[in-house]
Amino acid sequence: MHREMTVKNHRIPSIWYKQTSNLSAGRTLNPSMIVMHYTTGWNGEGSRDWLMGAAGGTSNKGSSAHVVIDRDGTAWQIAPFDRVAWHAGPSRYGDLQSLNDHAIGIEFVNSGPLSPDGNDQWIDPYGHRRSKDELDAAGGFIQASHPRVGGLVYAWPNYTKAQLDTGHAILKALTDQYPISAIVSHEEIDTRGWKTDPGPAFPMDSFRTLLGDRNPAPRVKSVTASRLNIRKGPGIDYARIDPPGALERNTTVKILSADDDWRLVEVSDGPLNGVRGWVHGAYLG
Numbered sequence: 706m707h708r709e710m711t712v713k714n715h716r717i718p719s720i721w722y723k724q725t726s727n728l729s730a731g732r733t734l735n736p737s738m739i740v741m742h743y744t745t746g747w748n749g750e751g752s753r754d755w756l757m758g759a760a761g762g763t764s765n766k767g768s769s770a771h772v773v774i775d776r777d778g779t780a781w782q783i784a785p786f787d788r789v790a791w792h793a794g795p796s797r798y799g800d801l802q803s804l805n806d807h808a809i810g811i812e813f814v815n816s817g818p819l820s821p822d823g824n825d826q827w828i829d830p831y832g833h834r835r836s837k838d839e840l841d842a843a844g845g846f847i848q849a850s851h852p853r854v855g856g857l858v859y860a861w862p863n864y865t866k867a868q869l870d871t872g873h874a875i876l877k878a879l880t881d882q883y884p885i886s887a888i889v890s891h892e893e894i895d896t897r898g899w900k901t902d903p904g905p906a907f908p909m910d911s912f913r914t915l916l917g918d919r920n921p922a923p924r925v926k927s928v929t930a931s932r933l934n935i936r937k938g939p940g941i942d943y944a945r946i947d948p949p950g951a952l953e954r955n956t957t958v959k960i961l962s963a964d965d966d967w968r969l970v971e972v973s974d975g976p977l978n979g980v981r982g983w984v985h986g987a988y989l990g
């Protein structure tokens with residue numbers, strides 16, 4: 706299903722609207738970026754109400770977003786696009802810091818990674834056990850390792866087609882309306898090295914194409930050093946990803962973002978295939 710959406714007075718009139726209580730007072734947002742998130746949950750209305758704080762009948766006073774998109778494609782706008790919402794936390798992209806002041810935040814309902822229990826079942830972030838059949842019924846999942854989560858291979862629930870279709874219609878409206886120069890994951894801008902959303906099951910590239918020449922496709926490079934340390938953040942103060950903490954010469958990587966001399970990469974082959982981490986850009990060619 707393709708739905709045309711437009712922005713009027715910093716709102717998308719065709720979707721549900723109610724304003725969150727969690728917005729910076731008296732601050733105008735002139736959006737130049739969009740940050741993609743997952744909610745870390747399965748219950749869309751619950752996440753929406755939480756991100757609305759008091760206006761949603763919840764006690765949350767610390768986070769919000771602009772739009773929440775449920776598994777069935779329903780979208781809820783909870784902040785106008787010219788107000789500063791609280792979704793990016795400590796963050797940086799190029800020369801920009803504190804991206805809440807620059808970015809629209811879009812939340813997709815998704816639990817995030819589930820850990821294997823060693824018994825063919827998976828444990829979600831709330832400690833609930835989920836069988837493969839349950840996860841398949843909810844849209845399936847991919848399996849991928851991720852150094853920010855731990856040393857195991859995790860289940861990452863897929864995003865539904867309805868959800869992604871709505872997301873595309875909203876992002877199209879936003880990129881038509883505002884001078885958006887980058888669409889980024891929360892993971893790649895988070896300066897604490899904690900965040901993993903929206904994760905490896907999310908098709909970031911399909912959204913980045915909305916920017917055309919404004920945001921070229923990720924570049925593919927290969928490692929020129931005999932061994933190149935791969936770290937959890939952009940600098941030598943960050944721990945190496947273990948094991949084995951280094952990429953061998955000629956390993957292929959996809960560059961996702963940059964911070965000074967450092968590059969966030971996704972490894973495309975070899976023992977760390979699929980892993981994301983930071984490497985020094987001088988050793989990529």
Ligand SMILES: [Zn+2]
Nearest residue numbers: 742743891902
């Ligand atoms: Zn996030």
